[in-house]
Structure formats: C-alpha cells, structure tokens
Amino acid sequence: MYQPSPTINRGAARAILSAGPVFLTLTCAATLYKTLPAPIPVNLASFAILFLLLLFGLIFGPFVACIPILIGASAMTYMSRRVTWLSARPIWLATGLLIGLGAAHGMTLLQTAPELAFALVATCGLSAYLCHNRN
Known part of the structure; x- marks a missing residue:
C-alpha cells in the first residue's frame, strides 16, 4: 500500500516551481515545431528572450x-x-495527462491553439509525476 512520506509536499513544491518554465518552454517548442521545415532562427537575442x-x-x-x-x-x-x-x-502520470486533456478540451484549446493544448497536457502530466513522492 502507498505510504506517503511526512514530506509529501516536497513533490508538490517541485511541481509548483517547475510548472511555469516547463509550460512556457513547451509552448515555445510547439510553436517552433509548427513552423518546420522552415529554419529556426538561433541567435543571441533569442536566447536572451528565452531566458527572460x-x-x-x-x-x-x-x-x-x-x-x-x-x-x-x-x-x-x-x-x-x-x-x-x-x-x-504511472497512474499519477496518466491522471495528470487526463486532467490536462480535459482542461484543454474545456477551454477549446485543442481546436484553437494546439500548441497551448500540448503544453498544458504535458505540464499537467509532469506535475502529477513530480507530485508522486516516495522519498
């Protein structure tokens, strides 16, 4: 039986801190993926923008x-x-993915902004995965 440790919030803290950067990184990656096979511009300004x-x-x-x-x-x-x-x-991961998919469907992101839908679903799955803490 699953016995969470007394520090169960450690996993949630990791998920909370990583959710914003992961979502924005995945949104940028999905947006750039949509432009393929066009070349992806890589220069110092794009790295500065990504950092900010x-x-x-x-x-x-x-x-x-x-x-x-x-x-x-x-x-x-x-x-x-x-x-x-x-x-x-894996059940926690699947639950997070399904919750993200439901939220994306509810906000109609699947039809209007698929790159945001991808980022939302993947971030929800990763957050659920990180919340599962066995330490």
Whole structure:
C-alpha cells in the first residue's frame, strides 16, 4: 500500500516551481515545431528572450499552478491510501495527462491553439509525476 512520506509536499513544491518554465518552454517548442521545415532562427537575442521568458515563468508560474497542483496532489494521495493500485507512479502520470486533456478540451484549446493544448497536457502530466513522492 502507498505510504506517503511526512514530506509529501516536497513533490508538490517541485511541481509548483517547475510548472511555469516547463509550460512556457513547451509552448515555445510547439510553436517552433509548427513552423518546420522552415529554419529556426538561433541567435543571441533569442536566447536572451528565452531566458527572460523562463525567469517570468519561474516568478509568476507558481501563482497559477499552486492551487490546482495542491488539490490534485491531495486528492491523489487520499485515493492512493485507500486503493492500492492508484499508488503507482504511472497512474499519477496518466491522471495528470487526463486532467490536462480535459482542461484543454474545456477551454477549446485543442481546436484553437494546439500548441497551448500540448503544453498544458504535458505540464499537467509532469506535475502529477513530480507530485508522486516516495522519498
């Protein structure tokens, strides 16, 4: 049976801090992927912009991600204590992916902005994966 450690919030803290930069990085990557086979411009200015974007995500991302991640981590911890097979890390990952897919579908991002939908789904999955803490 899944026995979360007393420091269960350590995983949630990692997920909260990484959610903003991961979301912005994946959005940029998906946007650049949509432009292929056109060349991707790489110069010093693009690295400076990426650095500032990631700094922005690191500062303001936790404000957006805090409540959903804490709710999800608490709910999955509660359910994992009662149902043994829900304690597997792949189940947490799949749950995060499904929640992200539901949110993207609910906001109609799948049709209007697929790069944002991809970033949202992947960030939700990674956050759920990081919240599963066995240390």
